[in-house]
Amino acid sequence: MKRTTFQERHLGVEKLEDRRLLAVIADAIAPAGLQAEIRVLDPGGVPIGLGTGALGDGVVVQTVPIPILGTYTVEVSGSAGTLGNYELELLLNAAKEDESTGGPTNDTFGTAQDIDSSFLSLGFGTAERGAVVGALASSIESEDFESGSLGGQWSTFSSHSAGRIQVTDSFGAAAGSFALLMDTTISLTPTLNKAIWRVDLSGVTNPVLSFSHADFFDEETALPSNFIGFRNGDGVAISDDGLNWHTVTNATNIPSGTWESVEIDLAAEAAASGMTLGTNFRIKFQQFDNSPLPGDGRGYDEIRITVPDVSSPEDWYRFGLADGQSATLGLTTLNESNPLVDLYSADGTTLLASGTAGEITQIIRNFVDDTTDGTTTYYFARVSGLDGQYSLVVTRDADFDADSDADGNDVLESAADITLTGTVLGSAVASGAPVITAEVEPNDDGVPGGSLSDLPLANDWSSSFLPVGGNQFAATLTGSISAGSVDYLQEDIPQETATDTDMELALVAAIDDGFAWL
Numbered sequence: 001m002k003r004t005t006f007q008e009r010h011l012g013v014e015k016l017e018d019r020r021l022l023a024v025i026a027d028a029i030a031p032a033g034l035q036a037e038i039r040v041l042d043p044g045g046v047p048i049g050l051g052t053g054a055l056g057d058g059v060v061v062q063t064v065p066i067p068i069l070g071t072y073t074v075e076v077s078g079s080a081g082t083l084g085n086y087e088l089e090l091l092l093n094a095a096k097e098d099e100s101t102g103g104p105t106n107d108t109f110g111t112a113q114d115i116d117s118s119f120l121s122l123g124f125g126t127a128e129r130g131a132v133v134g135a136l137a138s139s140i141e142s143e144d145f146e147s148g149s150l151g152g153q154w155s156t157f158s159s160h161s162a163g164r165i166q167v168t169d170s171f172g173a174a175a176g177s178f179a180l181l182m183d184t185t186i187s188l189t190p191t192l193n194k195a196i197w198r199v200d201l202s203g204v205t206n207p208v209l210s211f212s213h214a215d216f217f218d219e220e221t222a223l224p225s226n227f228i229g230f231r232n233g234d235g236v237a238i239s240d241d242g243l244n245w246h247t248v249t250n251a252t253n254i255p256s257g258t259w260e261s262v263e264i265d266l267a268a269e270a271a272a273s274g275m276t277l278g279t280n281f282r283i284k285f286q287q288f289d290n291s292p293l294p295g296d297g298r299g300y301d302e303i304r305i306t307v308p309d310v311s312s313p314e315d316w317y318r319f320g321l322a323d324g325q326s327a328t329l330g331l332t333t334l335n336e337s338n339p340l341v342d343l344y345s346a347d348g349t350t351l352l353a354s355g356t357a358g359e360i361t362q363i364i365r366n367f368v369d370d371t372t373d374g375t376t377t378y379y380f381a382r383v384s385g386l387d388g389q390y391s392l393v394v395t396r397d398a399d400f401d402a403d404s405d406a407d408g409n410d411v412l413e414s415a416a417d418i419t420l421t422g423t424v425l426g427s428a429v430a431s432g433a434p435v436i437t438a439e440v441e442p443n444d445d446g447v448p449g450g451s452l453s454d455l456p457l458a459n460d461w462s463s464s465f466l467p468v469g470g471n472q473f474a475a476t477l478t479g480s481i482s483a484g485s486v487d488y489l490q491e492d493i494p495q496e497t498a499t500d501t502d503m504e505l506a507l508v509a510a511i512d513d514g515f516a517w518l
Helices: 266-272 452-457 483-488
Strands: 002-008 021-029 036-041 047-052 058-065 070-078 084-092 128-135 137-143 154-158 163-168 179-184 191-199 208-215 226-228 235-239 244-250 259-265 281-289 298-308 314-321 326-333 340-344 350-353 355-357 360-368 377-384 389-396 466-469 472-481 507-511
Touching (some): 021 036, 021 070, 047 058, 070 084, 128 314, 154 163, 191 298, 235 266, 244 259, 314 326, 326 340, 350 360, 377 389
Parallel strands (some): 002 507
Antiparallel strands (some): 021 058, 036 070, 084 472, 154 191, 163 179, 191 281, 208 259, 226 244, 235 244, 235 281, 326 389, 340 350, 355 360, 466 472
């Protein structure tokens, strides 16, 4: 069992400690032998959220109320004795799109996901806000190197002892702080560096590989279209057996230190070379040259495999309004897509289309329900026009601050008009310690079962909640449930009989006084 704890503390803003929601998402990652099970425990150890996913798939526990101050615990275990790797994500004050983790689809008006459970009171009259984080491209695998090291899916090789393959923040990144950099530490020493990423693509249709790469005065050496074993060169190749390789792209000459995005149709490339998209598919990233960074070398970052939502490039959500209640919708994307959000009535009539506003990608401002029947009227939001992750925030009887920093409504002349609602939702986040994105062993007391003695050994996850748009915050880490963890136990348990219940870890995420929630 893997155990994560986090603390809910008073934030220095009155009336907010009893208005928190938590969404917990656990995804099995390659090799996908884990059937993840989640339990969320309150400070008294009482389960307040439960969920079990399918074998090799994700599981979501949606909008768990966090009603009191204290330390809450998230347990991730392998159901039915299954073992494997996982990625754990926590969302504060937002729901997660069910479809993005293998749940019911929301691609049509009739299958819209209800997000009423994500609404929280803002503490002023009837003002509330709800939110959901979703995606219009299903992410199969991803690697952003923000953990600061290579995970278990990676293997590396250098043809010379001077070869260097490192995850570092010393030379910039396409996004975040860290990237995968390759060079040689001794000048005039030709060296081949390669990093191989193993992914499970069994049953996946139309996967797309995307990544960013940087050139640090590195001369380009082209790889052949197909080769056996290895060849000197700069580029990316694929293999279904680790022996026969097919080049999907050769590196291009770009200005030193700049990052360029690349997108590859893996299904087409595999078919062209007679390869099968299977459980142990390999993607190899290469660099070949003869001098150290920054005078030579190559970088890779933001590596993802996605399946574009070709059949229905839109997501639908449903929420309710009381008689005369207003709603503002803000849509924010985490890439450079150009999305739209449209508002529909319950009979499918288009009511309003979005427009741009400040830092919010698209916004629909202050729609007012005009019914007088004393019942809740449901409205539907359609998100479309993008390929990637997004955040949708809906406020009731409150406006939305579309500009949270200095280029927005920070002076009298650009003051936001809140005449209709009298209430506005904004956000502020204080900086903190570096984020934690991967477990650091040992982080338990070596005794089977969770106990308070685990907590002093916990990894500190205090500053891992980062903004994902629209006043929602997410933290993600990777870990592993494996029989090999028995080495950390003080008891004499044969490795072949150890199960996931014999192991646990603790990670502390403290939401401290510097974190402002509005």
